[in-house]
Amino acid sequence: MVPVIEIKDLAKYFSVPAGKNLAVDGVSLKIERGKTMGVVGESGCGKSTLGRTIIRLYEPTSGQILLNGEDVSHAKGAQLKKARENMQIIFQDPYSSLNPRMTVEETVSEPLEISHKYKSKAEIMDKMRELFHRVGIDKRYRLAYPHEMDGGRRQRVGIARAIALNPEFVMCDEPVSALDVSVQAQVLNLLMDLQEQYQLTYMFVTHDLSVVKHISDHISVMYLGQLVETSPSKELFANPLHPYTKALLSAIPSIDIHRPMQRKILKGELTSAINPKPGCRFAPRCEFATESCSAPQGLQEVGTDHFVSCCRINEI
Amino acid sequence: MDDNNVFLSVNDLVVEYTSDKKIIYAVNGVSLKLEKGKTLGLVGETGAGKTTIAKSILRILPDPPAKIKSGQCIVGGEDMMQKTEKEMLDIRGNKISMIFQDPMTALNPIMTVGEQIAEVIKLHDKSLNKKQAFAKAMDALEMVGIKAERGGEFPFQFSGGMKQRVVIAMALASNPELLLADEPTTALDVTIQAQILSMIKELQQRQNTSMLLITHDLGVVAETCDDTAVIYAGEIVESGSKEDIFDHPAHPYTIGLFAALPKLNEETDRLNPIKGMTPDPSELPEGCKFHPRCEFAEKKCKCEQIPMVEVSPGHFCRCCRVNELER
Amino acid sequence: MKEKKHNHKKHNHENHIHEEQIQVRKKSMTMITLKRLSESKTAMIGLGIIILIFLVSLIGPFFCKYGVNEMIMADRCLPPSAKHWFGTDTYGRDIFVRLLYGGRYSLILGISGSLFGLAIGVVLGLINGYIGGAFDNIFMRILDIWSAIPGTLLAVLISTVLGPGFFNTMVALSIGSVPLIIRLLRGRILSVGHEEFLEAATTINASPFRIMFKHMLPNVISPVIVNTTMSVGGVILEAAALSYIGLGIQPPNPEWGAMLSDAKNYATYYPWMLLFPGCAIALVVLCINLLGDGLRDAIDPKLKK
Numbered sequence: 017m018v019p020v021i022e023i024k025d026l027a028k029y030f031s032v033p034a035g036k037n038l039a040v041d042g043v044s045l046k047i048e049r050g051k052t053m054g055v056v057g058e059s060g061c062g063k064s065t066l067g068r069t070i071i072r073l074y075e076p077t078s079g080q081i082l083l084n085g086e087d088v089s090h091a092k093g094a095q096l097k098k099a100r101e102n103m104q105i106i107f108q109d110p111y112s113s114l115n116p117r118m119t120v121e122e123t124v125s126e127p128l129e130i131s132h133k134y135k136s137k138a139e140i141m142d143k144m145r146e147l148f149h150r151v152g153i154d155k156r157y158r159l160a161y162p163h164e165m166d167g168g169r170r171q172r173v174g175i176a177r178a179i180a181l182n183p184e185f186v187m188c189d190e191p192v193s194a195l196d197v198s199v200q201a202q203v204l205n206l207l208m209d210l211q212e213q214y215q216l217t218y219m220f221v222t223h224d225l226s227v228v229k230h231i232s233d234h235i236s237v238m239y240l241g242q243l244v245e246t247s248p249s250k251e252l253f254a255n256p257l258h259p260y261t262k263a264l265l266s267a268i269p270s271i272d273i274h275r276p277m278q279r280k281i282l283k284g285e286l287t288s289a290i291n292p293k294p295g296c297r298f299a300p301r302c303e304f305a306t307e308s309c310s311a312p313q314g315l316q317e318v319g320t321d322h323f324v325s326c327c328r329i330n331e332i
Numbered sequence: 333m334d335d336n337n338v339f340l341s342v343n344d345l346v347v348e349y350t351s352d353k354k355i356i357y358a359v360n361g362v363s364l365k366l367e368k369g370k371t372l373g374l375v376g377e378t379g380a381g382k383t384t385i386a387k388s389i390l391r392i393l394p395d396p397p398a399k400i401k402s403g404q405c406i407v408g409g410e411d412m413m414q415k416t417e418k419e420m421l422d423i424r425g426n427k428i429s430m431i432f433q434d435p436m437t438a439l440n441p442i443m444t445v446g447e448q449i450a451e452v453i454k455l456h457d458k459s460l461n462k463k464q465a466f467a468k469a470m471d472a473l474e475m476v477g478i479k480a481e482r483g484g485e486f487p488f489q490f491s492g493g494m495k496q497r498v499v500i501a502m503a504l505a506s507n508p509e510l511l512l513a514d515e516p517t518t519a520l521d522v523t524i525q526a527q528i529l530s531m532i533k534e535l536q537q538r539q540n541t542s543m544l545l546i547t548h549d550l551g552v553v554a555e556t557c558d559d560t561a562v563i564y565a566g567e568i569v570e571s572g573s574k575e576d577i578f579d580h581p582a583h584p585y586t587i588g589l590f591a592a593l594p595k596l597n598e599e600t601d602r603l604n605p606i607k608g609m610t611p612d613p614s615e616l617p618e619g620c621k622f623h624p625r626c627e628f629a630e631k632k633c634k635c636e637q638i639p640m641v642e643v644s645p646g647h648f649c650r651c652c653r654v655n656e657l658e659r
Numbered sequence: 660m661k662e663k664k665h666n667h668k669k670h671n672h673e674n675h676i677h678e679e680q681i682q683v684r685k686k687s688m689t690m691i692t693l694k695r696l697s698e699s700k701t702a703m704i705g706l707g708i709i710i711l712i713f714l715v716s717l718i719g720p721f722f723c724k725y726g727v728n729e730m731i732m733a734d735r736c737l738p739p740s741a742k743h744w745f746g747t748d749t750y751g752r753d754i755f756v757r758l759l760y761g762g763r764y765s766l767i768l769g770i771s772g773s774l775f776g777l778a779i780g781v782v783l784g785l786i787n788g789y790i791g792g793a794f795d796n797i798f799m800r801i802l803d804i805w806s807a808i809p810g811t812l813l814a815v816l817i818s819t820v821l822g823p824g825f826f827n828t829m830v831a832l833s834i835g836s837v838p839l840i841i842r843l844l845r846g847r848i849l850s851v852g853h854e855e856f857l858e859a860a861t862t863i864n865a866s867p868f869r870i871m872f873k874h875m876l877p878n879v880i881s882p883v884i885v886n887t888t889m890s891v892g893g894v895i896l897e898a899a900a901l902s903y904i905g906l907g908i909q910p911p912n913p914e915w916g917a918m919l920s921d922a923k924n925y926a927t928y929y930p931w932m933l934l935f936p937g938c939a940i941a942l943v944v945l946c947i948n949l950l951g952d953g954l955r956d957a958i959d960p961k962l963k964k
Contacts, residue, residue, distance in 0.1 A: 058521035059492075073858055097864045105862050113855035117877035127863035166609055167378070177859065196377035196548065201592035201605030208602065223521060230594035230603065253596065267526040269551025271593065273578045281530060282523045 018085040019046040020185050020217040021070065021103075026079035026089075028062075028069045035291040039065040041241040042079070044315075047234070049184070050211065052218040054232030054249065056225060056264065062241040062289065063221045067187040070219065071103040072096060083185070101131060104178040106207075108190035110170030114162040120173050121158045124148070127180040147176045150213075151206060168199035172206070179210060187219045192227060204231060225268050229253055234321070237261050240297040241289045243315065247322035257324045260298045296326065304328055339542045340366040340389070340510055345403030347384050350396060354614045358384045358398075360566040364544075366510075366559070371536065371543040373557030373574070375550060375589075377610055381566040382546045386512040389544075390430055391420050407510055426456040429503035433515035435495035439487040445498045446470065446483025449505055456506045472501040476531060493524035500528070504535055511536065511543040517552065529556055550589065554578060562586050565611055565621035568640075572647030582649040584626045584657075620652070628653055692881075695957035702953020705946035709766075712943060716762030725753040727760045728911045736929050746931040748921060754935055761913035761936070766943065768829060768908075769895035776833030776894075777887045780840025781880070785871040787841065788848030788879075795845075802838045810835030811900055818906040828907045832894050840883055847879035881958040888951035892944030899940060915940050 899916020901907035922932035
């Protein structure tokens with residue numbers, strides 16, 4: 017089966033005064049229909065840029081984006097429009113992702129009006145009512161403005177807008193990290209219900225590992241623009257191999273007060289991906305770093321679908 | 333809890349905000365106790381009144397719109413509510429320090445970090461001259477793991493985690509007896525959060541500071557606190573030792589919070605969210621504030637003023653059905 | 660807006676139970692702003708006086724016994740009296756009538772000049788904000804040059820080139836205010852420009868036009884509206900300045916600035932000729948500033964202490 021999304025060696029560089037910021041640098045991955053790919057990493061690791069480049073909010077610097085096998089990496093005009101209807105995004109911040117001067121109804125109906133798939137006003141209203149029902153917004157909120165709703169409802173409006181055109185692929189950019197725990201669970205369940213109903217394919221970008229474990233089939237760990245490890249979800253949590261993945265997993269605050277995690281506290285902080293040296297970008301923070309780490313690294317398969325980018329993987 | 337050892341005690345605190353002719357009931361009769369050298373975790377969701385409590389203790393709520401209606405905040409035997417503004421100036425940052433959630437806005441962008449810390453130190457020890465204060469500021473920076481030579485840099489030259497370290501250095505520079513930490517790690521990444529939390533804990537133990545840690549993250553509470561209080565819609569719904577709350581949660585809200593969390597060591601298909609939304613603090617429900625969302629709600633939950641019940645020694649719960657629901 | 664109301668009615672019968680629950684239509688930002696504005700006493704006084712002046716200037720002359728340009732040689736240079744309330748000028752024309760009549764020109768010129776500048780500034784500002792990047796860099800340098808020329812000088816230049824007349828004067832008066840409007844917009848766009856709803860609009864294939872006018876504009880316009888209100892007074896003064904040096908509205912049509920200009924040589928002998936038009940201009944500018952102040956507080960309550 018052709019994966020819904022496949023990216024090959026995708027790169028997105030930004031020019032900054034200090035040089036080039038390699039926000040996404042040579043990332044390859046594929047996502048099968050109806051599956052969820054979790055992408056985790058710290059802020060500034062390029063996970064959001066990766067997602068936005070895939071849905072073509074940014075023009076990729078190099079590499080390929082295949083949507084159902086069709087190369088859309090440099091699509092223009094009608095082809096780009098068609099591709100965008102198929103690839104949508106749910107944003108992190110339900111405050112800034114909704115136009116404060118538009119009512120819920122205007123926000124949700126806008127993609128329907130633009131797409132020309134719906135001929136009459138009545139058809140649009142019908143579709144909108146269906147969407148409201150699907151995402152669980154009470155009709156009473158039709159004419160409300162974003163500032164009159166709470167975070168959970170706003171996020172539901174954002175979801176309704178994203179699924180309005182029946183996309184196949186939805187990139188979820190930290191959709192629950194701005195929400196309270198009790199509401200977060202509601203939204204996560206909603207996302208999973210929608211996935212089942214519509215066979216949606218998700219890319220789920222987050223820094224919250226317990227959330228990503230819950231929702232993902234497959235997880236990729238990013239560090240400074242590169243994938244350091246990618247593996248099926250269960251395998252990654254059971255058998256993390258890259259030193260960064262290990263540190264990341266051990267840093268999660270656990271609510272189990274009787275079995276505190278063996279902490280690996282990382283020294284230092286995420287540096288930046290501006291003009292990096294070749295070689296492993298994690299090496300300056302890595303306790304196992306040796307000279308061999310300054311050579312360029314590549315992903316190597318260590319198990320079924322489990323890839324790691326670390327030259328010392330067999331030694332540690 | 334040993335009453336003689338209580339360092340901070342908040343009694344029946346009521347705070348209201350007025351906005352657009354509406355009254356927002358932010359804090360409705362909160363009582364807290366914190367022992368010397370211990371950490372109390374105050375857990376709750378957005379808008380539950382956590383930050384308002386901390387700001388009330390420091391008396392830094394803007395009035396208007398906020399108004400402390402009644403209550404006491406006793407720190408080391410003295411009621412902060414009775415202090416004059418001049419006395420409070422001496423207490424803030426000296427006896428009580430606060431760490432804010434957002435390190436980006438807590439620092440003055442046009443002063444070097446060293447100067448900012450030195451300023452705090454000089455304010456509270458007026459015998460020091462500029463040079464001595466700066467030297468002390470450098471010590472404070474070293475204490476939080478920042479090299480002293482970076483003291484001459486400006487906040488924008490620091491990353492988020494580093495800024496939060498600077499903020500902590502400022503808060504701890506005067507050896508406060510009470511530290512109010514308002515979501516100190518929420519804006520940071522997990523690996524940095526782990527660094528900062530372990531650092532705060534270590535410094536706190538070294539200085540024997542009492543800490544009120546405000547957070548929405550139960551994981552953070554589990555890692556750092558001795559006691560826990562759960563707040564919902566401006567009321568403490570459950571309080572007790574960390575073990576009480578995490579091993580035997582009694583209030584339906586606390587139970588619901590735990591159930592809603594995705595867990596790392598469990599396989600579940602769907603999470604169990606708490607239904608509904610937190611109530612609008614200007615139109616709080618009668619009786620138990622949680623009853624519209626509670627699956628065990630009964631008629632009596634709607635009309636009574638629910639008292640705190642002691643379910644086991646030191647473990648309190650504000651639920652009128654807690655004894656019936658005992659599993 | 661119209662469209663929305665229409666839907667509202669159409670589906671009213673279907674869910675009127677729900678409609679009742681949310682009472683009337685939820686208040687829009689504009690409604691909230693207008694309500695706040697109406698609560699400000701000074702702004703309402705300012706608005707009231709402006710409307711009053713405007714109405715009086717429109718219908719007033721019909722009820723006066725003197726024509727606007729009617730010269731009564733016997734009544735030249737008379738001080739205020741029961742016969743001529745504000746006195747007469749050197750040609751024996753009644754100053755009261757001329758003030759009323761001139762109010763039309765001054766007010767309309769002030770308001771339309773500001774609005775025309777607003778329109779140009781908004782279009783250029785939005786396009787610049789949408790494209791951004793290197794274009795913005797070049798465009799800003801052009802603006803630097805543009806705003807380096809004093810507004811009055813620019814108005815004089817354009818007025819000279821285009822020649823006199825109402826429309827030309829309006830264009831001349833509005834050009835000077837454009838750079839400021841663009842700059843104000845640019846600042847706002849830079850601060851909301853990275854908000855995600857604009858990205859969201861891109862992902863649903865919204866056209867650049869739609870993104871600029873439906874998504875950007877309503878979120879960046881408020882400080883510009885306030886600024887434009889405040890600038891009406893300035894434009895009236897500038898129109899007066901143009902007339903004063905003989906450009907702009909041409910005699911014998913009365914315009915407040917032109918009346919001042921005519922009176923300048925007789926100020927010491929016949930001070931009323933200068934006093935009344937001067938007071939009229941000052942009153943209107945004051946009222947408009949009061950209104951603008953109230954509008955600013957209403958739009959951005961945070962600025963108000």
